[in-house]
Amino acid sequence: MGHIWKKYEVDQDEVLSLAAAIAEQKHPEKKPSSELKILCNSLVHREIKSIDEAKSFLNPLSITEYDPLSMRGMNEAVKRLKQAIDHNEIIMVYGDYDVDGTTAVALMISYLQSRTNNVFHYIPDRHTEGYGISKIGVEFAADQGATLTIALDCGIKAIEEITLGKEKGIDFIICDHHTPTDTLPDAIILNPKQPKCTYPFKELSGCAIGYKLIKAFEALEPSDFNANELLDFVAVSLACDIVPLIDENRVLAAKGIQTLCENRRPSFELMLGMDLANDVPTIADLVFKIGPKVNSAGRMDHGHRAVELMLEKKLDKARELFSPLLELNIERRVHEQKATLEALEDLEKIKERRFTNVVFRPEWHKGVIGIVASRLIEHYYRPTIVFTESNGSLVGSARSIQDFDIYETLLSCSHHFIQFGGHKYAAGIELEQTKFQLFQDEFEIKVKEKLQGKEPVSELYYEMEIELSQITLSLARKLQRISPFGPGNKRPAFVIRNLHDTGKSRAVGADKDHLQLFVTTARNSDASIKGIAFGLGKLLGQIQHKEFDILANISINRWKGTEQVQLEVKDIRLYQ
Template structure:
């Protein structure tokens, strides 16, 4: 692990902010690092206000999108809400379809089959619309690259309104409206919305145009928060406001489906959404069909909702089993083919389950820390999921290999693609070449970015109470990471867990009486570093541990090393 301490912010700015807010210097430092230097900015950060959401009509084509939907309702046309099979797509479809159905009955939903149709807008979906007298498709979390498919739909008399957040290709589809803040010709002030976020802006615009109260939108915020967490978009600006209020809805009045997925969980955080709700919603599309997730998220009957949750739990168990097996097979393939020396990881097996190759790519990236692609067969072609390492744009790298690819799409750190089997080896070699030419070799060693150095005495109940208010955490506003030097174990250090892989101890620092319990998951092999009173430095985040009714602040280790 590389330990990288963030540059110290300007002390004059820090001290001035600490005075204005009545907080300690450690808190003020964290705020200044996040670009917060005034009382007003701090107020917006700690109290995100829905009134600070941007005017949806600032997004290019918004007026056209609203007019086309209102025309469809006026003319009693059939509308189809179309979305991808992942969390962002299914929450988007649940949001848009339930919002429209509340106002108008002729609304159908459509999620493409991951295996038969693949990612994004499909010809099969367009044919389904045309065959069922549907004249308007609202596509969410996909469509920005569907130039040929939108033209095909037009020939069949089917219009498109596209709500996407992925990067456009060289052209924009000839749809009635294309809402995508990443369009170069779109001047919307915030371009990091997820697909569900763009869908939310569209329903916000419809609500605004009809002079309906803003409260109408509140019940949809739990879906937006779920998509923001699952899609790993930055939790800054508008996303922070939407996630903050969405989590409030989840904790106070969640929809039946999300409530049944969470069970008895209280004080739900974005982490709970990411690790409890999102994998289960995803499992439906991975193992069965994404429509199961939409049904769960729009169901208002508690008993039926519980039944859907039980079914999805089965899909999730199957997903976990497939994920474990395929990860082991992929690791074996890398070792047998002696590929650890390469700068990239590219593996393929025609029998791997297409629904879990993205998860497997993430696992392999954790192990070898390289830009990674996992391929499997998909009909006549090969399909892959790509994952990257921090700081490297895998989408750009794929752009450099496009002569060997049929189609691809995605983000800086995650993408998907298809290619002909005959191009697999050509692509594999070209990808290695492109990465070798463009990657900074330092990026191939995992980095821990440290916000600030603390002494143990700085960690007070008040400090932690304010720290909790930095949430929701995510890209752009990660949970703060601290470093403390010269720690010693009080004598209780040991390995814990079923296979003794975790490190547990209690630490103190010279010149201070305070002690803190420490847990280091998967750091059991570092026990020798803390034995016999050796001094060590630790990098950690803070959380709470409740035991026998007592709640205490504990250090959650990320790494330790011998003090110099």
């Protein structure tokens, strides 16, 4: 799949003004360095244009979090939770089976156990209950005598289930970040996206909203518990739920990574494979090392496995709980790879021009269809839905492309669904088998209209063109201060032109899919920089004989106590 390279437009007068102001404050006798100008270009692109704004942005640990009591429903939620604790009511903590839901449950249980002995958790079975609050879960709460349920990362659309719970004497506090509909359930709702909520930031994860409830409770009913010690759960949820890492999310993620290293929970150290006393993980580490392992529990077996692991404080016991997750993750990969190949075969058979990828096979494992949808977009850059059969109906997982709101499009087709939910870039669907073709046709038409008949093309944005000689460990350290990186605050990308292979580049990986690069320029062939280009191993033979340009991030490779600048190459353009 080809990419279009686009440069962000940044006002260079503002860049020079910020760089000059910072340089004058630090070294009045010196002009701004090349590295400082590159950093300031990235800052101005992020609307950081003054010294005070730069100081704050580059030190996220010093930024004050928003007042949790400004969230609509929060005072009512604290009051109801206090009542439950004071009267020894039984509380059920209910969470979704993905990373956001399971981290949220681990977070809330960790806190509530310091306040009451009458609390237990419940994760629905992905295969028999599906997403969200289930009637089976409500019945279980009633059987256990629960009179309050705290639902995390779900519940905003569970109108029937919550009505059933109310009939059984169960109240609900909903901590959900998904987009609400016009009709809300009969519950205390904590969701910044709900109408009339004045909370300043709308994009928290479900786990982060649970954290806000705890912070509010501690503000009004203080104890010796340090709620900040739970921020490692929040950081993992923010990273793995792919929410925008801007504003308060960036602050919570930065503080959470610091907490991750301080707490050194056995579960996170095992999943990361890192010594958190000496190594600091990145958001990418959380996404690619923790996320798949936690998700494998809910996808392939049951999400309670992940919660139990995250709550375990003893290393030996954590190892016992971790081992089955590794096996489940291997099983998940097998199912994912098989379904991806089969889905690609199905798409290759379609000859007419399409604006969507919609595929279905009844035998595909329900736990991997979301990952498969993401893989298909890497080959066919279109809004994508992968369906399988479950309990007599079809369930689908939708993934979108850049700047395309798939939730809004699905909402316009929702008359076909039994149920659906999600957000701008991802959604889940359930529909009757007889309606599949009708939905597929309407979805194609709606997407085509929204794209105005223009086939979508993957766009890679970069901030500047720079010389290979400007790429130093010092520059990489300066750019690292913009982190944590993620959606909305992506690692700065640069274009470097007129490069040559030093002769050391090679294809790597089990299937030689990836490219380990050693690049130099004709003007300075003695200096070279190492890089990695995932998925571009097929280009090895061509870069060995041609000059080329790259679009890449600049990062730091840490190994056995040493640091080395490296390039994370996103695309390569060969000279003809």
